[in-house]
Amino acid sequence: MTPRTSLVGKYTVLSLVLILSAVTGLSIIYARFSDTLIERLSGERLEAQLAGTANRVSAFIANRIYQLEILSSHPAMPLYVADGMEVPEGIAELVRVEADSPDLYGILFFDGGNSLVNLVPGQAASGAPYWQGDPWSMAGLPRTEYGRTEIIGPHVPDDGEPGFVIIRQRLRSLPGMEDPGSVGLHVRLAAITERVRLEDLAGATRTYLRTPNGNLLTPAGHPLRDVPKGLREGPEILPGWRIDYEIEAGHILNPLRTAQLGMYALAAATGIGLVAVFWRLARSLRRRVDQLVTGADALAGGDLQYRLGVQDQRWDEIDVLAHGFNSMANRLQQMMNRTIQSEKMAVLGEFATGVAHEVRNPLGTIKLTVQALGRKEPDQRRRELLNDVEDEIDRLNRVVSDLLTYGRASAGDPSCFEIRTAFRKATTLVEPESRERGVDINASGDSRLCIHANPEQVVQSLVNLLINAIQASQEDDIIRLRASTEGAFVRIDVTDHGCGMEPATRERVTDPFYTTRADGTGLGLSITRQLVLLNGGQLTLTSEAGEGTTVTVHLPRCIPGEPTSLHL
Template sequence: MKPRLSLVGRYSFLSLTLMIGSVAVLSALYATVADSVTERLAGERLEAQIAGTANRLTNFIENRIYQLETLSTHPSMPLYLLYSDAVPEGLQELVRVEADAPDLYGILFFDASDRLSEVIPGQAASGQPYWGRNNWSTLDLPSVYLGTSEIIGPSLTSGSGPGWLLIRQPLRDIAGQSTVGAVALHVRLASLTELMRTESLAGVLRPFLRTPAGDLLDPTGNLQSNEPEGLRTGPEVLPGWRIDYLVSAGDILSPLRNAQFGLYALAGVMALGIVALFWALARSLRRRVSRLVAGAEAFASGNLHFRLLTPKNDKDEIDVVAHAFNAMADRLQEMIERTIQAEKMAVLGEFATGVAHEVRNPLATIKLTVQALEKGELESRRRNLLISVEEEIDRLNRVVGDLLDYGRPVAGEPQAVAVGQVFRHASILTSGLADRRGVTVKVSSEPFLAVYVSPDQVIQCLVNLVANAIQACEPGCHVQLKAFSSGDSLTIEIIDDGCGMDQPILAQVMEPFFTTRQEGTGLGLSITRQLIELNGGKLEIHSTPGKGTTVSMKLPQAPVEAIALQDSAQQDS
């Protein structure tokens, strides 16, 4: 059954929800910050910038007035109006120097009737009234007063010349009693308007100069035909002159808007990346989980040998689950095999008991009868036949005994036993068989090694294994007994260089009633494995056809002190 929404799908949905929520929160914060930035820029900082611009324009006018006062208060200056030919050379030089100032077109003199009387051009002089005075007049221009100074204009830029304004002061006669005319600075209008440029807030703040006539001039001195929307009123520069300004909030917020669009683009890319990543993870996870499901279904269908492929080192939780599945399968298979073996042993025990009761009693009667006939038989041929029958009865009795031993094994009393003692018993008991087959048995062991087992049972097991090794060897071969310590256990190896076994035989060699010899019962190795396991050990067989077989018994190791105490007790007795 497939889940309605996979785990990866849930994580994907959660991640996208968190990302979209974060972007929404950031957008709200952006709007708040943008409003705050606009308010602040339109507040104190802009007001300070506008106030600074107004101060620059006021200072410019005041400096020109101070420059004009230098001329208007000169005692010989009225000579330009009364006796122009009598003006001293020094005064003429002073006027020419002042007229050459970069912010002036020149210096103009007016008579008592306010008519232009004398023109002193500067280096920047051009157009009227320097190249002609036709139609040149100040009558139509607005004028305001700043103290004793009159500000006339401005005259805007047109086809007849650039824009200008006049700063004029009266001239008194030499005695200082009456006004004989006026002297004026012919000021470049652009020199005044250029002071409105704001480099620090360029593109954000746009100042304009409002003239007494209501005209609006930009920083280049050009007339603004249409008044911009959102124009704000600023401080006054001169009577009738003030700074108006326009704040472009869009220019202020353009970096933030760019950052916002970048944030949206990044969020979109991350969303696509998350979708692609989780899609790949979903495919990988689905494939790996499918293997787990397939393993569970295979195990449920009875395939106890199915195992999942797992890496040596766990990379993630799926690998941990796979290892846990394999461990569970191993334990479950072992438990099932033990259960089956226990059931087989129970059935075999009942069968062996029945066989022993039904077969051994008749065998005993038959054997007694055969022995009686043997004693009374004088003919050697019949006597030999009776002896053969008696031997077969004994063999059949041993088979029944093996069957009983396998069907109902009984654990012995464990105690510390020296490995050397076990090896000596096994060598003595198998020496006759080894001599008959021409096989050499060698023993090698580390000193002071001991096992904690039932002595009789471990000797029985070792004798059985050594006998099997001898029977698998040809004359001239060798069988070696080795013992060595491996941690908390002790390993005994029986190594022969006989015929060996192939894999199919090796897989069944410890099964009951399986044998490759005609005279065998097939219970020897099965009984040996049972006895070793009853003593807390383990039996393993490794074999290579044509090279030999190695049988390993891993048994509980007894401490060396136990052997020392046992030897001391034997010496005392």
């Protein structure tokens, strides 16, 4: 059997195809889903959000520049820079109000040489240059020109202190003042970086502020040490200032990818497992089918004894088939045995009838002649010899009668009758012989049980069995005749405690003409079994040498007045 023709092989291939189809389908769905997800995370919505973020940052800087315009163009502002000049209280108050913002450390005033000469603390004022003694310098900070505004910085967070940016403009010149200096807003760096944050609930897109000195700042204002892989350039806010971003969909897609790999692994494991299971199944199935084929071949070859081994614990389809095979073989064997037996009986019956006809008439003539001779014979000794001849003629007649009974056996008309009737008749008939042998017969059991059979044949069968039992018993032995119910049958046990039988004898004891007695015909038990079978019953025999013998007869049970079939 090749895999192509094997049913198991076909199932295996079909299952693998189904698994592969399912995995392929799921992979396609996953790929489309993840593509859609990435597209949603990074598609046009992202561009709109980035543009919005850039607008937020730009607007913040634009507002600061507008604030700076007011200060830088105010004619009194140079007073903050000029040596020895007092700033009027109204002006000072204006500047204090301008500085009073949570995003401003303060307002710084520089002279023409870019030296910090004056400052007004803002709401967030802390650290240098507001705290005297703390070093502060703008040296080395990148400078970006944006119109007439100069963006200085950023000064990135350092030693745990926050970063800052200075947005500065030149002051309006006063008459007689060559370079009035400049005014700068000292802005929290975090005020800018916080606005770089993208409103991305999924958290897949990370934005950074790219500064002119190459720093990449997180929204919390911290410089990033390592540039992330896949960093993309975003919109520019100012020359050199840009919002860069990365799409880090890993934490969303990773679980999906893990699930996908898990699915592949599971599918592969399932496929391998499936092949392994089907392979084992195929081997087992083939072995067991081979047994079936062997059994069928054996049966076909005439070996009616061949039976398949079936384990009782399992009851799968092959076992059912094997049981069916064995059942079929049993029935076939029974049918063959019955056919053979029928044929044997038919041949034997024809033979016996022929023999009886040919023997019985001459025997009658001989007997009449012997009787006539006996009556006229004066010699006592010769008369005794003639009597012996007559006895032998009677014995030959009995043999011939048995042969006729055996050969012409047929079921009599059945009726439903109480078993105790048969018991009583049989024991009465054998009473002379039992008394002669000093053996007691004890009938027991439910005497009201009724059997459906021919009453005479039942009585004859019981008589045969009782005679066998009497002849096997010793003086004072008891023969037990017992009736009981067993399913749809009445069970009749005839038990003696005589010499019993060896197994070899027991096997053949029901065969016709087999006998262990010198004066036996070997037909009694054969006829009994035949009569029991003719009445729909069965006869079985158990015997132990030296222990005794029990012959068990099963006959259909019935209830008077009711159809017999109801009780079968």
